[in-house]
Amino acid sequence: MKRFEYLSVRVMVLLAAALCIHLFLIAGLLFLAFLGNAPFWPAILSLVLLVVLLWWFYAMILKPYLHMERTMRLFLDGYTTADLTHLCQTAPTPMVYQMLAHMMKIMDSSELLKLNKRQAQYLALQNQINPHFLYNTLESIRSEALIAGLTGVADMTEALAAFFRYTISKVENLVSVEEELENCQTYFRIQQYRFGSRLSLTIECDPEEREEIYGCRLPKLTMQPILENSIIHGTECKIGTGHLTIHLERSGKRLLIRISDDGVGMDEEVLSRMNERLGRSGQAFASQGSETRGGIALVNVNNRIHLLFGEEYGLHVFSMPGVGTDVEINLPAIANDRELKNKEALK
CATH class of the missing domain: 3.30.565.10 (Histidine kinase-like ATPase, C-terminal domain)
Structure with missing residues (x-):
């Protein structure tokens, strides 16, 4: 599919697959605990760990990424003098950081x-x-x-x-x-x-x-x-x-x-x-x-x-x-x- 040309789509698919596997493991642990073949604490610990990881992913990756997307959308709509400094703070790679810094210099008001x-x-x-x-x-x-x-x-x-x-x-x-x-x-x-x-x-x-x-x-x-x-x-x-x-x-x-x-x-x-x-x-x-x-x-x-x-x-x-x-x-x-x-x- 054409969408898989984008790295962000591949990362999201990989994340969804990892989440499904983790949820499947938690469901398996809970099932064994209800049958009495295993204690409950591994399932509860895995669930807490999943919640913490999801919160960390949202706060540290997804939220900055969405903010960067919104700013870039404004830039593409013509708001060339918008402050793009925070884009450099959330750049995905050092090369992208250098590219954004150069772009800011070029588009300086x-x-x-x-x-x-x-x-x-x-x-x-x-x-x-x-x-x-x-x-x-x-x-x-x-x-x-x-x-x-x-x-x-x-x-x-x-x-x-x-x-x-x-x-x-x-x-x-x-x-x-x-x-x-x-x-x-x-x-x-x-x-x-x-x-x-x-x-x-x-x-x-x-x-x-x-x-x-x-x-x-x-x-x-x-x-x-x-x-x-x-x-x-x-x-x-x-x-x-x-x-x-x-x-x-x-x-x-x-x-x-x-x-x-x-x-x-x-x-x-x-x-x-x-x-x-x-x-x-x-x-x-x-x-x-x-x-x-x-x-x-x-x-x-x-x-x-x-x-x-x-x-x-x-x-x-x-x-x-x-x-x-x-x-x-x-x-x-x-x-x-x-x-x-x-x-x-x-x-």
Whole structure:
């Protein structure tokens, strides 16, 4: 049978056979004791020994093995930044220990972060060509528009230059929530020239917590790609006006940001696939070629959050067809870059 190709199956079969033989011997000893041909104590001692051996096998072998299996299953599902240290503590052989130690070194989150930063920089390079040339050209267009009295064109050009300057420069840095919101408002201002009064944006934040929330740090380009998705895949496809909301709040040591739209929404199957991709963000490097919605993929944003802060943070999407979509961003509420979990991000 194909199952017998696995060493674990062979060991379990051998163990089951040994258990059956031991139980057969105990039954034989008990039978002889009941007939009066032998004392009871050998059977009782064998039974106690069997219980002790089974307990030892469960505690020292089976339980660590099952724990290792669960962790490896998570790893295969894409949780590449999970702590695999305990796997080395329960490795079946010295060679497997060396293999796991090498794997941990390869899959170290700081190394993944460097790859992710290079990917983000590459995406930016694709768009920038020569940033100074771009800024100078946009400034020239703005000047010509002002001279011609085209204030609308001048304002739009100014907003576009500000947006590109923020997007292209130092994409690996953390920024304040206030800076990220300003970039979102700049992007929305550009979109308003296209949609006019069809589109509106509201930013909600408790005034008493505003200063503290606006000072929190988060990865650059966390909100804007989601806002872009909300416009392109939500409100743009809707007949009539569309409203977007960015809601910010603190919950203990967490910063919760919810970007909502009242657009067309998505059905249960599409929503499930979206959240599955976000849940398996450790595999984002393999799929970034197809995930380009919003300029920088949601899965890439989610993956950077995982690598910087841990897999307990990230994105989750809620949606109903015809009602709209909410994207919730879960982040640690940190006000200083020194509080960053993975300090390799700042090197």
